[in-house]
Amino acid sequence: MNEQAIRTIVEEVIQQLVKKDSRPNTIPIAVSARHCHLSQDDLEMLFGKGYELSKKADLSQPGQFAANETVVIVGPRGSIEKVRILGPARSLTQVEVSKTDAVKLGLNPPVRESGNIASSASITLVGPKGSVFKNEGLIIAQAHIHMHPDDAAHFGVENGEYVRIRTDGERPVSFEKVLIRVSPRYKLEMHIDTDEANSGLITSGQAGVLVKDGESQARPLATLKDPVQPMEPGAVIFQKNLLTKRDVQALQSDMISVRKGTIVTPLARDAARELKKTIQVMD
Numbered sequence: 001m002n003e004q005a006i007r008t009i010v011e012e013v014i015q016q017l018v019k020k021d022s023r024p025n026t027i028p029i030a031v032s033a034r035h036c037h038l039s040q041d042d043l044e045m046l047f048g049k050g051y052e053l054s055k056k057a058d059l060s061q062p063g064q065f066a067a068n069e070t071v072v073i074v075g076p077r078g079s080i081e082k083v084r085i086l087g088p089a090r091s092l093t094q095v096e097v098s099k100t101d102a103v104k105l106g107l108n109p110p111v112r113e114s115g116n117i118a119s120s121a122s123i124t125l126v127g128p129k130g131s132v133f134k135n136e137g138l139i140i141a142q143a144h145i146h147m148h149p150d151d152a153a154h155f156g157v158e159n160g161e162y163v164r165i166r167t168d169g170e171r172p173v174s175f176e177k178v179l180i181r182v183s184p185r186y187k188l189e190m191h192i193d194t195d196e197a198n199s200g201l202i203t204s205g206q207a208g209v210l211v212k213d214g215e216s217q218a219r220p221l222a223t224l225k226d227p228v229q230p231m232e233p234g235a236v237i238f239q240k241n242l243l244t245k246r247d248v249q250a251l252q253s254d255m256i257s258v259r260k261g262t263i264v265t266p267l268a269r270d271a272a273r274e275l276k277k278t279i280q281v282m283d
């Protein structure tokens, strides 16, 4: 094997190691169909005294489950059957629907963070043993991301912050104003409703790319730290720890300034010579 071939292999290996080190910046998306959370009082009004929900399936967030039980929700224009109840019982009854559902019901619920139902829309729920009219409790859930504090550190975001999420695929979309919710109890997952999912042809399990609010839409988080900063016209300061042949070829400038600790591979030096570019080490 000649020296050139060995150099090429070493360069490739180093590039692989560097690549492995970069963090994934995607978030799994789960689509929430219409559902309701019931208080124990309302559960008993709808299903009978002392009733307890039975578990159909665990949900991704620890402790949460989809119940076997469903209710009918009723508005002035129409009703929707088989609306899934999510357990366990909560202090307040809350019904989450899409805008499409709301139009069918003839109601105008606000977009809200789960749990914030003050002055939201009214709704009637019907169960096998009775019905309940709630003066408030009907909302369109705001798109949000559940994450553990470790994930928040990883993405550089805080509880209550808004971010933008971009999806790829046949019909790429960006979701604006996606709320970050951080808790040690949470597992990393973005929740959107069926209207949002359908608009981007998104299915559960698909991943979105997090873009912090205020950053350019076109730039995913992985590239927020641009390796090249402009210094003066025609000159660039290369910020990474390793300058490779590919970098030399990709950089537009004839003058490439690197920091003192940056490793310049032999192939990068060859490429610079070939392309008549100067590599300058800064102090």
Ligand SMILES: [Zn+2]
Residues within 6 Å of the ligand: 144, 146, 191
């Ligand atoms: Zn959620």
